Amino acid sequence: MSAPAPSPLAIVDAEPLPRQEEVLTDAALAFVAELHRLFTPRRDELLARRARRRAEIARTSTLDFLPETAAIRADDSWTVAPAPAALNDRRVEITGPTDRKMTVNALNSGARVWLADFEDASAPTWENVVLGQVNLIDAYTRNIDFTDPGSGKSYALKADEELATVVMRPRGWHLNERHLVAADGTPVPGALVDFGLYFFHNAQRLVDLGKGPYFYLPKTESHLEARLWNDVFVFAQDYVGVPQGTVRATVLIETITAAYEMDEILYELRDHASGLNAGRWDYLFSIVKNFRDGGQKFVLPDRNAITMTAPFMRAYTELLVRTCHRRGAHAIGGMAAFIPSRRDEEVNKVAFEKVKADKDREAGDGFDGSWVAHPDLVPIAMASFDAVLGDRPNQKDRLREDVSVAAGDLIAVDSLDARPTYDGLVNAVQVGIRYIEAWLRGLGAVAIFNLMEDAATAEISRSQIWQWINAGVVFENGESATPELARKIAAGELAAIRAEIGEEAFAAGNWQQAHDLLLTVSLDEDYADFLTLPAYEQLAG
Numbered sequence: 127m128s129a130p131a132p133s134p135l136a137i138v139d140a141e142p143l144p145r146q147e148e149v150l151t152d153a154a155l156a157f158v159a160e161l162h163r164l165f166t167p168r169r170d171e172l173l174a175r176r177a178r179r180r181a182e183i184a185r186t187s188t189l190d191f192l193p194e195t196a197a198i199r200a201d202d203s204w205t206v207a208p209a210p211a212a213l214n215d216r217r218v219e220i221t222g223p224t225d226r227k228m229t230v231n232a233l234n235s236g237a238r239v240w241l242a243d244f245e246d247a248s249a250p251t252w253e254n255v256v257l258g259q260v261n262l263i264d265a266y267t268r269n270i271d272f273t274d275p276g277s278g279k280s281y282a283l284k285a286d287e288e289l290a291t292v293v294m295r296p297r298g299w300h301l302n303e304r305h306l307v308a309a310d311g312t313p314v315p316g317a318l319v320d321f322g323l324y325f326f327h328n329a330q331r332l333v334d335l336g337k338g339p340y341f342y343l344p345k346t347e348s349h350l351e352a353r354l355w356n357d358v359f360v361f362a363q364d365y366v367g368v369p370q371g372t373v374r375a376t377v378l379i380e381t382i383t384a385a386y387e388m389d390e391i392l393y394e395l396r397d398h399a400s401g402l403n404a405g406r407w408d409y410l411f412s413i414v415k416n417f418r419d420g421g422q423k424f425v426l427p428d429r430n431a432i433t434m435t436a437p438f439m440r441a442y443t444e445l446l447v448r449t450c451h452r453r454g455a456h457a458i459g460g461m462a463a464f465i466p467s468r469r470d471e472e473v474n475k476v477a478f479e480k481v482k483a484d485k486d487r488e489a490g491d492g493f494d495g496s497w498v499a500h501p502d503l504v505p506i507a508m509a510s511f512d513a514v515l516g517d518r519p520n521q522k523d524r525l526r527e528d529v530s531v532a533a534g535d536l537i538a539v540d541s542l543d544a545r546p547t548y549d550g551l552v553n554a555v556q557v558g559i560r561y562i563e564a565w566l567r568g569l570g571a572v573a574i575f576n577l578m579e580d581a582a583t584a585e586i587s588r589s590q591i592w593q594w595i596n597a598g599v600v601f602e603n604g605e606s607a608t609p610e611l612a613r614k615i616a617a618g619e620l621a622a623i624r625a626e627i628g629e630e631a632f633a634a635g636n637w638q639q640a641h642d643l644l645l646t647v648s649l650d651e652d653y654a655d656f657l658t659l660p661a662y663e664q665l666a667g
Contacts, residue, residue: 134159135314140252140305141667149259149323157365158306158322162314164361168354169299169315176347179383180416187420190533191386195349199389205454206392206399207371212291212337213239213400215519216456216495217511218504220290223248223571224258226272229265230281233289235501236508240290244320245297245344246408246581247571250658251667252305254568255316259323262292266331291337293376296320298345299354300656321358329368340374342403347383349390356395373398376458380405380582381412385442385536388449401456401494404443406434407582413539414589418596418653423540425597428550429586434460434484436542441535447492448526456520459488459496463583465573466502473576478506485510494520499571499578546594548601554587555615555644559623561587562657563640566665585657591648609649616641639664 134155183189191199198204219239222228232240242262248254264270265283272281283289297303297316306314321341329339343355359373377384377391379402384391392399410426417424426432434443443459450457462484464477481498485507488496498507515521557574561584564572572579594607605611620641624632643661647654654660 135162135306135308138305138307143253143256145260146256148263149256149327154323154326155306157326157362158314158319159308160365161318161322161358161362162308162312165318165354165358166312166315169317172348172351172354173300175350179347183383183416184419187417187424189382189386189416189537192390195387195390198393202452204393204396206396207374208454209400209456209520210338210374213293213340213374213456216401216458217515217520218507219293219458219495219497220501220504221247221461221497221499223254224261225254226257226261226270227274227281229261230270230272230283231501233265233292234281234284235290236288236504237290237498237501238495240292241342241497242292242294243570244316245295249565249568249570249665250297250301250303250316250662251568251665253667254570255303255305255319259327262294262324263327263331265292266328266335286335291340293340293342294320294324295342295344296324298656299351300345301658301662304662318358322362325362325373326366329362329366329372333368333372338372338374339368340400341376343375343377345381345408346377346379346391347381349387349394352377352391352394356398359398371397374400376401376403376456378403378405378408379442379446380408382409382416382537383412385409385445386533388446389453392449392453392455396453399453399455401458402446402450403458403497404434404446404460404493405582406439406460407586409439409442411582411585411589413537414586414593415653415655417537417539418593422597424537425546425593425599426539426590427542427544427546428553429583429590430553431544431550432542434487438536438538438541441531441538443488443493444491444526444529445531445536447524448529450494451492451522451525454522456494456522457492459485459493461497461499462503462507463499463578464503465500465576465578467576477576478503481506482510486513489514492521492524492526494522546590546599546601546607548603548605551591551594551601551607551612552615552619554590555612556619558584558587558591558644558648559616559619559637559640562643562661563636565661566636566639566643568665568667581658588644588648588657591644592653595649612648613645616645 216239218237220232220235220237221241224242301316302313303316303319325339332338375398447457462481467473489511560574561579599607647657
């Protein structure tokens with residue numbers, strides 16, 4: 127292992143945390159500093175490229191497969207590295223933040239994989255960033271348990287062979303970590319902080335446990351961004367002395383531009399790739415963001431009217447399955463976000479039927495696994511995939527050669543027979559305010575109206591408000607989407623929340639701040655690339 131650099135990174139504007147010294151060691155910070163020195167300049171170039179590409183899409187209102195990489199797509203000879211044993215069967219994956227209770231419950235959930243999330247399900251307070259790393263180290267050394275201070279209920283890990291395999295998701299390339307800065311004052315990208323601390327402390331430990339450092343890569347917009355991640359992996363494995371190919375990465379295809387580069391993304395990561403995932407909310411948010419000047423044909427209806435059976439979404443998911451299986455990679459399906467009600471069995475019954483139908487469809491379409499947000503949904507998703515897979519670990523042999531997707535199919539938003547509604551606008555405002563308020567308190571995964579919401583659902587909420595206003599949508603009740611209408615609904619929601627929770631709780635929360643921030647990112651003429659960028663400036667801790 128390389129010797130620690132003489133001047134690792136500085137921790138700034140952060141209160142000391144219990145046990146932070148176990149994570150923020152000189153050697154670990156020297157490693158993160160090297161990642162920052164070597165790779166942040168390329169990260170910066172790629173973020174600038176994103177902006178240029180969005181401007182081009184705004185000008186042309188179209189996208190196509192890349193002519194310069196046609197040979198990679200046409201070449202049948204290459205595949206990704208074979209899946210390690212711990213990642214061969216991924217039929218159900220549970221997602222969630224890395225707080226102590228979730229860590230124990232997710233590992234014990236019965237799912238084959240836990241997506242341990244430092245991204246959309248986690249607000250990036252310094253406490254969440256650092257103590258999330260502590261919790262994962264404790265899980266691998268079996269030094270973790272949890273007692274709920276309210277109920278007194280205790281949680282402890284099951285036997286090793288019953289635990290989910292961890293696939294960790296660092297932050298996206300666009301977010302910096304303000305509390306960790308280099309000698310020149312530049313903040314380190316959050317992606318490199320999350321990846322670097324986790325990899326440095328756990329890579330060899332995971333190898334010794336018969337697994338490895340496995341990652342989900344979020345918000346990827348191009349194969350060049352995947353290439354950057356691959357170079358990070360190559361450097362990191364040499365630095366800590368684990369064999370090349372120890373890392374495995376699953377890429378979320380949750381941007382519209384990445385959907386046109388799935389082959390190329392797998393190719394760039396081929397020695398480290400294990401699959402692609404079909405996201406939903408971030409994908410729709412990306413369509414709004416990129417085609418925000420595209421006119422009526424790109425106007426999305428209410429988010430809950432956009433199911434995965436919509437023609438343009440079906441084109442995306444079927445192309446993903448075909449691409450993955452042609453290359454020997456896992457195809458992982460989308461999220462079942464329902465949170466069971468402890469009080470309303472009828473709500474549960476209807477929701478469970480919808481979850482079952484969704485997972486039956488994915489398993490039938492050839493996906494090798496899928497996501498759930500709550501342990502109670504694990505058996506439902508498991509049954510859907512068990513029915514198709516049986517004892518087989520996956521169905522990568524199902525090549526889906528019947529699938530043919532043209533470039534225009536992926537952006538045929540107007541093929542969906544649904545329109546925005548007034549109730550959809552109300553829901554977008556409600557979810558946006560309630561989620562942002564919780565995020566500002568350090569919570570990234572929040573149950574709202576029996577759904578597990580995260581930053582992606584907040585992004586689609588504010589994006590739809592913005593899009594409908596800028597497109598001059600007229601709702602079924604005759605009202606037009608205007609800034610004034612959004613403000614009126616937001617004021618009504620704020621009053622309703624105050625009445626619902628009482629003056630004391632309202633005053634103790636961040637409700638006015640959340641209301642103001644939602645309206646800022648929903649009504650500003652200059653559409654913010656990510657809600658979390660201005661929100662991070664207001665995040666305490």
